[in-house]
Every structure is written in structure tokens, then in C-alpha cells.
Amino acid sequence: xxxxxxxxxxxxxxxxxxxxxxxxxxxxxxxxxxxxxxxxxxxxxxxxxxxxxxxxxxxxxxxxxxxxxxxxxxxxxxxxxxxxxxxxxxxxxxxxxxxxxxxxxxxxxxxxxxxxxxxxxxxxxxxxxxxxxxxxxxxxxxxxxxxxxxxxxxxxxxxxxxxxxxxxxxxxxxxxxxxxxxxxxxxxxxxxxxxxxxxxxxxxxxxxxxxxxxxxxxxxxxxxxxxxxxxxxxxxxxxxxxxxxxxxxxxxxxxxxxxxxxxxxxxxxxxxxxxxxxxxxxxxxxxxxxxxxxxxxxxxxxxxxxxxxxxxxxxxxxxxxxxxx
Amino acid sequence: xxxxxxxxxxxxxxxxxxxxxxxxxxxxxxxxxxxxxxxxxxxxxxxxxxxxxxxxxxxxxxxxxxxxxxxxxxxxxxxxxxxxxxxxxxxxxxxxxxxxxxxxxxxxxxxxxxxxxxxxxxxxxxxxxxxxxxxxxxxxxxxxxxxxxxxxxxxxxxxxxxxxxxxxxxxxxxxxxxxxxxxxxxxxxxxxxxxxxxxxxxxxxxxxxxxxxxxxxxxxxxxxxxxxxxxxxxxxxxxxxxxxxxxxxxxxxxxxxxxxxxxxxxxxxxxxxxxxxxxxxxxxxxxxxxxxxxxxxxxxxxxxxxxxxxxxxxxxxxxxxxxxxxxxxxxxxxxxxxxxxxxxxxxxxxxxxxxxxxxxxxxxxxxxxxxxxxxxxxxxxxxxxxxxxxxxxxxxxxxxxxxxxxxxxxxxxxxxxxxxxxxxxxxxxxxxxxxxxxxxxxxxxxxxxxxxxxxxxxxxxxxxxxxxxxxxxxxxxxxxxxxxxxxxxxxxxxxxxxxxxxxxxx
Numbered sequence: 001x002x003x004x005x006x007x008x009x010x011x012x013x014x015x016x017x018x019x020x021x022x023x024x025x026x027x028x029x030x031x032x033x034x035x036x037x038x039x040x041x042x043x044x045x046x047x048x049x050x051x052x053x054x055x056x057x058x059x060x061x062x063x064x065x066x067x068x069x070x071x072x073x074x075x076x077x078x079x080x081x082x083x084x085x086x087x088x089x090x091x092x093x094x095x096x097x098x099x100x101x102x103x104x105x106x107x108x109x110x111x112x113x114x115x116x117x118x119x120x121x122x123x124x125x126x127x128x129x130x131x132x133x134x135x136x137x138x139x140x141x142x143x144x145x146x147x148x149x150x151x152x153x154x155x156x157x158x159x160x161x162x163x164x165x166x167x168x169x170x171x172x173x174x175x176x177x178x179x180x181x182x183x184x185x186x187x188x189x190x191x192x193x194x195x196x197x198x199x200x201x202x203x204x205x206x207x208x209x210x211x212x213x214x215x216x217x218x219x220x221x222x223x224x225x226x227x228x229x230x231x232x233x234x235x236x237x238x239x240x241x242x243x244x245x246x247x248x249x250x251x252x253x254x255x256x257x258x259x260x261x262x263x264x265x266x267x268x269x270x271x272x273x274x275x276x277x278x279x280x281x282x283x284x285x286x287x288x289x290x291x292x293x294x295x296x297x298x299x300x301x302x303x304x305x306x307x308x309x310x311x312x313x314x315x316x317x318x319x320x321x322x323x324x325x
Numbered sequence: 326x327x328x329x330x331x332x333x334x335x336x337x338x339x340x341x342x343x344x345x346x347x348x349x350x351x352x353x354x355x356x357x358x359x360x361x362x363x364x365x366x367x368x369x370x371x372x373x374x375x376x377x378x379x380x381x382x383x384x385x386x387x388x389x390x391x392x393x394x395x396x397x398x399x400x401x402x403x404x405x406x407x408x409x410x411x412x413x414x415x416x417x418x419x420x421x422x423x424x425x426x427x428x429x430x431x432x433x434x435x436x437x438x439x440x441x442x443x444x445x446x447x448x449x450x451x452x453x454x455x456x457x458x459x460x461x462x463x464x465x466x467x468x469x470x471x472x473x474x475x476x477x478x479x480x481x482x483x484x485x486x487x488x489x490x491x492x493x494x495x496x497x498x499x500x501x502x503x504x505x506x507x508x509x510x511x512x513x514x515x516x517x518x519x520x521x522x523x524x525x526x527x528x529x530x531x532x533x534x535x536x537x538x539x540x541x542x543x544x545x546x547x548x549x550x551x552x553x554x555x556x557x558x559x560x561x562x563x564x565x566x567x568x569x570x571x572x573x574x575x576x577x578x579x580x581x582x583x584x585x586x587x588x589x590x591x592x593x594x595x596x597x598x599x600x601x602x603x604x605x606x607x608x609x610x611x612x613x614x615x616x617x618x619x620x621x622x623x624x625x626x627x628x629x630x631x632x633x634x635x636x637x638x639x640x641x642x643x644x645x646x647x648x649x650x651x652x653x654x655x656x657x658x659x660x661x662x663x664x665x666x667x668x669x670x671x672x673x674x675x676x677x678x679x680x681x682x683x684x685x686x687x688x689x690x691x692x693x694x695x696x697x698x699x700x701x702x703x704x705x706x707x708x709x710x711x712x713x714x715x716x717x718x719x720x721x722x723x724x725x726x727x728x729x730x731x732x733x734x735x736x737x738x739x740x741x742x743x744x745x746x747x748x749x750x751x752x753x754x755x756x757x758x759x760x761x762x763x764x765x766x767x768x769x770x771x772x773x774x775x776x777x778x779x780x781x782x783x784x785x786x787x788x789x790x791x792x793x794x795x796x797x798x799x800x801x802x803x804x805x806x807x808x809x810x811x812x813x814x815x816x817x818x819x820x821x822x823x824x825x826x827x828x829x830x831x
Contacts, residue, residue: 191337191338192372194332194337194338195338195339195341195372198330198332198333198334198341199375200375201330201331202330202343202344203344203375203376203377204343204483205452206450207330234332235332238331274411279376279450282376282377282449283417284375284417285413285414285417286369286370286414286417287370287414288372299337303336307337309334309336309337
């Protein structure tokens with residue numbers, strides 16, 4: 001470990017990594033090429049506190065790699081201490097089922113103290129893969145509140161945060177106002193709910209009654225408050241005349257939604273990895289496991305452009321939160 | 326009433342299926358059990374189907390709704406290859422499964438079906454939209470359509486669509502006659518002729534690869550492409566379907582539909598948009614541009630084959646003539662190869678070699694585009710491998726794309742060797758790819774016919790294949806002419822050798 005990081009040395013180590021991976025592969029019968037295949041669609045920078053569960057994070061990134069192969073740069077935030085940066089370089093490989101060749105993605109881990117944060121952008125920029133988007137996944141609410149975050153954020157095409165913890169939606173809106181392409185995993189958590197609700201109005205009979213809907217109620221588990229606000233805000237943007245109520249419910253495992261009006265009642269509830277939908281008493285059950293970081297990131301990494309529906313929902317959710325306070 | 330759903334979010338939502346009923350004729354058949362129900366269950370599992378979605382199975386066997394549901398439950402458990410079975414999802418899905426027993430030629434069946442659809446529409450709010458899926462003997466297609474028409478089921482409150490499986494006739498005249506009969510009840514735009522090859526991810530990816538990238542299209546013509554090989558190989562034999570297969574043969578069963586559709590996708594001109602009509606217009610135009618050969622040309626440019634007995638992996642494998650249900654002395658082609666030429670400015674003079682067969686060494690479907698060598702050979706014979714550049718589009722079993730090019734072998738001197746740059750669907754995108762039937766059923770329910778075959782395409786394909794069939798019928802071949810487990814008859818190798826080419830061994 002050194003107290004500084006030389007990006008050129010890291011790049012050289014990455015290159016050497018591929019050479020050694022290539023040598024370790026066995027030439028195929030009649031095919032003289034190396035035994036590993038390199039894959040990359042983006043640079044994924046992940047910032048996380050040192051004292052959090054890094055093995056779980058490693059598993060999440062490993063799970064993401066087959067679908068979103070990336071050069072992953074993991075920023076380990078070590079907190080107080082001298083102005084210091086350190087690094088290590090390694091690869092993550094997997095053998096696709098039924099194939100003979102490994103697929104490998106490269107990873108760089110950089111430990112940085114709070115005092116070293118101003119140096120971070122100058123390290124990340126040269127390590128980013130040319131011509132491919134850089135996505136920053138900031139898992140540390142503390143970092144979000146620090147002035148250095150802006151400098152790191154500007155290196156990214158898209159910044160992903162999760163306001164599902166303690167972050168107020170007003171703070172999310174402030175980040176978004178800086179012009180960053182922002183994603184909030186609390187919003188991503190409601191995609192399948194929104195999709196299922198939308199699906200109901202592909203039915204012409206239901207669509208004919210949509211304007212008769214009068215009220216919507218969203219109940220939520222403690223840590224789903226912002227997701228509930230997003231869901232209600234999105235519905236409110238589409239159907240502005242609805243009376244909206246959002247309330248916590250300790251019995252609820254994530255969210256519970258009800259919309260009603262003349263001739264139409266829709267209820268949606270998640271129970272034991274299944275989403276149960278009732279439309280005027282007719283029920284339908286489908287698969288809906290509780291989304292983990294992998295599932296949420298998998299969706300967000302697939303969208304590297306502005307999401308106007310999210311922007312509008314965020315603005316409305318802030319209004320709803322303000323009205324409720 | 327709003328005309329559009331205000332809760333749409335196309336950036337994040339999957340395409341959504343409107344409320345409808347799928348009526349499956351031949352609900353006791355293999356296709357329903359192995360493909361259709363598992364695909365529909367998977368769509369339900371993935372939240373793709375609407376709350377009121379329903380299936381009505383039709384077959385001659387008397388069954389109650391409950392008995393039909395039990396049968397389909399077994400089928401879904403047995404044939405859902407990569408889907409977890411979820412009893413709760415099944416329970417609500419199965420509540421939408423119904424059954425009507427009857428003979429396709431009996432007018433009473435359609436009356437009972439009409440009554441059942443009315444009940445379902447009212448109970449499940451399906452809005453009157455119905456998709457009829459003919460998973461029956463091809464000889465029953467016209468009767469089924471006529472029966473639906475006579476009972477007034479060809480039109481209704483919602484949309485009405487008809488999905489038919491291949492074969493679409495056995496020659497141009499029969500294909501045309503079938504279409505005429507279907508059109509008496511359904512408009513051509515409501516007839517969905519399914520070719521499951523077109524539902525495969527890689528076949529769709531050909532369009533993305535060709536028309537989403539700027540770097541390949543300039544090379545996609547006679548100036549740079551030396552020839553194209555399209556292979557659809559199966560390692561299995563006729564698997565108990567000898568009686569059916571000897572009426573069809575490899576040329577009609579595979580080349581007339583799957584292989585020519587794949588060829589059309591690889592060779593078509595860019596369409597003006599990705600709308601169904603534009604894409605299908607271009608595919609159709611390409612099929613019409615394939616030169617119909619004269620009898621003499623057919624003898625030089627096509628090769629039928631039939632496998633004989635052999636030992637594979639220490640096991641005795643019967644020849645086609647030894648398969649159950651096959652007539653002694655049958656002249657059915659279990660292998661077919663042909664050289665096609667496309668008569669347009671892009672492809673003039675470029676041979677498209679197409680082959681398909683049963684009991685070949687492995688199951689593989691792929692397209693290999695061989696490019697011309699560099700115009701000036703600055704490297705000598707002694708400078709290593711001089712393999713041509715190849716672009717290989719693999720359709721099955723592993724979907725992906727490989728580009729083969731020459732590179733300098735590390736070390737002193739100039740020694741070249743081929744290297745392969747691979748893109749593999751399974752590994753580059755770890756996400757489960759939907760099965761071809763999931764894709765195609767979903768498309769038909771949504772009303773997207775891009776991946777379906779149109780009548781003019783069917784006729785254009787028959788125009789290419791029928792003259793070959795006619796010449797083969799008039800010729801007595803010395804079958805079997807290849808051993809089970811080999812890459813086809815020697816005559817197929819000779820067909821390529823005449824132009825200085827060799828078949829790839831995928």
C-alpha cells in the first residue's frame with residue numbers, strides 16, 4: 001500500500017493482468033487463442049464506506065458483471081486520517097455455462113481518506129475506459145453531503161444514489177438540480193409496481209373508467225417512505241385530480257396500493273415474493289421478489305440517459321412531502 | 326374516455342399485452358405442451374400478461390376445464406426449461422384456462438366456443454380480443470378458419486388474429502389456396518404465420534448488428550463478401566415422426582421457411598423504419614430477388630441427401646429407411662443443400678450456400694459470411710495462416726457473433742495466425758433470453774407482425790423451392806448417400822468445390 005495512487009501504474013498493472021490471464025488459458029484444440037475473453041461496456045465507480053459489508057458488495061458487482069461487463073473502480077472511504085490514497089488491481093472472471101472460455105472484467109480498488117477525496121477525480125479520470133460511459137454508484141450518504149462529492153460526480157455520465165435510507169427527497173432534488181443525470185434506487189424499487197398498474201389500463205374497460213378514479217392510498221414499510229412518495233407522485237402526475245394519501249404501515253412488507261372510484265377498484269400488495277393484484281375482485285398473482293441491490297442496479301445500468309418520468313415524479317414527490325409535513 | 330394509457334413509461338416498462346383470450350386449436354398436441362403453455366406461463370410469471378388473460382384449449386378429447394388445467398400443469402412442470410415453478414402464480418394463471426372439446430370440422434364446436442368466449446369476456450373483462458392459434462394438422466387450417474368465420478368469430482368487439490404454424494402449403498398453388506381460404510375470414514394483416522426461427526434473439530440481433538452499426542453495412546455487398554454459408558444442422562433423426570417427415574423432407578421442412586427467412590434477414594436492404602410493414606417489405610423483396618433456377622442449374626446447384634445407418638459414439642444409429650413409419654425405398658431428402666444467387670446490385674454473383682440436414686454431427690445453426698482476401702497479398706505463403714476473414718452469426722445452440730481475422734503471432738518475424746473476437750449473448754448479457762415462442766406470442770398479442778411471415782414472402786419462398794422439388798421428384802437418387810453422423814453427402818462438398826469453396830465445419 002502506498003499513500004498515493006499513480007494511474008499510469010494502475011493501467012500498467014491492468015494490462016499485465018490481461019497478459020497473465022491470457023497465459024493461464026489453455027489453447028483450444030485447433031484454436032490458438034487465449035483462454036479468456038475480455039468484456040467491457042462501461043466504467044462503474046462504486047463509493048462505499050470502509051466499515052460496510054464489502055463482501056456483499058463484491059457479490060453484487062460480480063452478479064452485475066455478466067450483464068453489464070465493466071471496469072469496476074471501487075472507492076473504499078476510510079474516513080478520517082492523513083491525506084492518503086492506495087490501490088489494488090484484480091480481475092473478476094466467470095465461466096459461462098457450457099463454454100470453455102472464461103469471461104473476465106477488471107477491478108481496481110482505491111482506498112481514500114476524507115482528506116484524500118480532493119485527489120480522487122484526478123485518479124478516476126485516467127482510469128476510466130475511453131469512449132464508454134462512466135457510472136458512479138454512491139452508496140455513502142455521508143459522501144453525498146460532502147463538497148468533494150460534486151467534483152467526483154462531474155466525472156460521471158450518471159450518478160446513482162439510494163434515498164431509501166435517510167436521505168430526504170428534497171436533498172435528492174437538490175442533486176438533480178445541479179444538472180447531473182441522477183437515478184435514485186428508491187424510484188427504481190417501484191418500477192415493477194408502476195408497470196403492473198399501467199398494464200391494468202391497457203384494458204379498454206379499465207381505461208374508460210380511469211377518469212372516474214377518485215382516490216389513491218399508498219401504505220408503506222418504514223424504509224419504503226420515499227418509494228411510496230415516488231409511486232404516489234407518478235400516479236398523481238398522470239391523474240392530477242386524485243386525492244392522495246401516503247401512510248406508513250408496520251404490517252406492510254414493502255408497499256400496498258389501492259385506487260378506487262366509480263366502477264373500478266384496484267388493489268396491489270406484495271406477499272412473500274409475489275405481487276397480488278385485484279381488479280374489481282378479479283385477482284392475478286405474479287412473481288415479485290424483494291429487489292436487492294443487484295436487481296436495482298441491473299435496471300439502472302441499462303439506462304444511460306435522462307429519465308423524464310423520474311424527473312417529473314421527483315418534483316411532484318417533493319411537493320407531496322412538503323404538503324404532508 | 327382517454328385514448329391512451331396515461332401511465333405508460335416506455336423507457337422502463339416492458340411492452341404490455343392488452344387483455345385478450347388465446348384460443349389454441351390442438352390443445353392436446355405436443356406443441357401446446359412443449360412450447361405454447363410453458364411460454365404463456367413464463368409470460369405470466371414475468372408479469373407480462375394482463376389480469377384477465379385467458380386461454381381456451383380446443384381438442385377432440387373430452388376434458389373438463391379442471392382436467393385440462395391438470396394436463397397443462399404437468400406440461401408446464403415438465404417443459405419449462407429455465408423457469409421456476411411457482412404454485413401461486415400457476416393458481417391464478419390456471420384460473421384463466423378453459424377447455425372446449427370438439428371436432429374442427431363440426432360446426433357445433435364453434436357455436437360452443439362462441440358461447441364460451443362470451444362468458445369469459447364478461448367474467449374476465451377481456452374486451453372481446455381473441456387470438457386463434459392453429460396448432461393442428463396443416464390440412465385442418467382452412468376448416469378451422471372457415472368454422473370460425475361461419476360462427477361469426479372472425480370479427481368481434483376487439484381485435485381477432487389468426488396464428489398459423491408452418492408448413493404454409495406444400496407448393497405455391499397450395500400456399501395460395503390456403504391463404505385464399507384464410508382471407509375469406511381474416512384480413513392478411515390479421516394472419517400471423519409463425520416461423521419460430523425469426524423469434525430467436527440472434528436472428529433479431531442481425532437487424533441490430535447490420536442497421537444499428539455504421540461499420541458493417543459498407544462491407545455488406547458483392548465487393549467485399551466472397552460468399553455466405555447458412556447451416557441448419559440437427560444431430561437427431563426423425564424421432565418417431567418418420568411418417569410425417571417423409572411427406573415433407575428437409576427442403577420443404579427447413580429451407581423453404583426457416584433458412585430462407587434467415588437468408589432474407591442477412592441479405593435484405595435496410596428498411597426505412599423498424600415498423601413491421603417496412604421490415605417485411607424488405608424481406609419479401611429479397612426473397613423475390615433470389616433467382617429461380619432452371620432444371621439444369623438445379624442439378625448443378627442443389628444436392629439432396631438421406632442418411633444411412635452408422636455407429637455414433639459406440640451406438641448403432643438407424644438409417645432413415647430403418648426409421649419407424651418410413652416406406653422402404655423412400656426418396657425423402659433428410660439433407661438438402663443449395664446454392665442461391667440474389668439478383669440485385671448488392672449481391673450479384675455472390676453465392677449463398679444453404680444446407681440443412683438430420684443426423685449431422687452436431688446441432689448447430691449459423692450464418693458464416695466469408696470476406697474476400699486482401700486485394701494485395703504482401704505476406705507470402707510462408708508467413709503463416711492465410712485464413713479468410715469470417716463473420717459468424719451463431720443462432721443455436723449458443724447465440725452470438727464472432728469475427729475472425731488475422732493477427733501477427735508474437736515474436737520475431739512476420740507469422741500470421743487467425744484470432745477470433747467473440748460476442749456471446751449468454752455471457753455478454755447474463756439476462757435470460759426469452760424463448761422464441763415467448764417473443765412471438767407476445768408480438769402477436771401486441772399486434773407486432775415484424776417477425777411473422779407474410780403471404781407474399783411465403784409465395785416468394787415457394788417460387789425458389791418448388792422448381793427444386795420438381796426436379797428432385799423426377800430424379801431417382803441413390804439413397805442413402807451419407808452416413809448418420811457425417812456432414813452430408815460428398816456431392817454437397819463438390820457443389821462448393823466447383824467455385825473453389827469448402828463448407829465450414831461449425
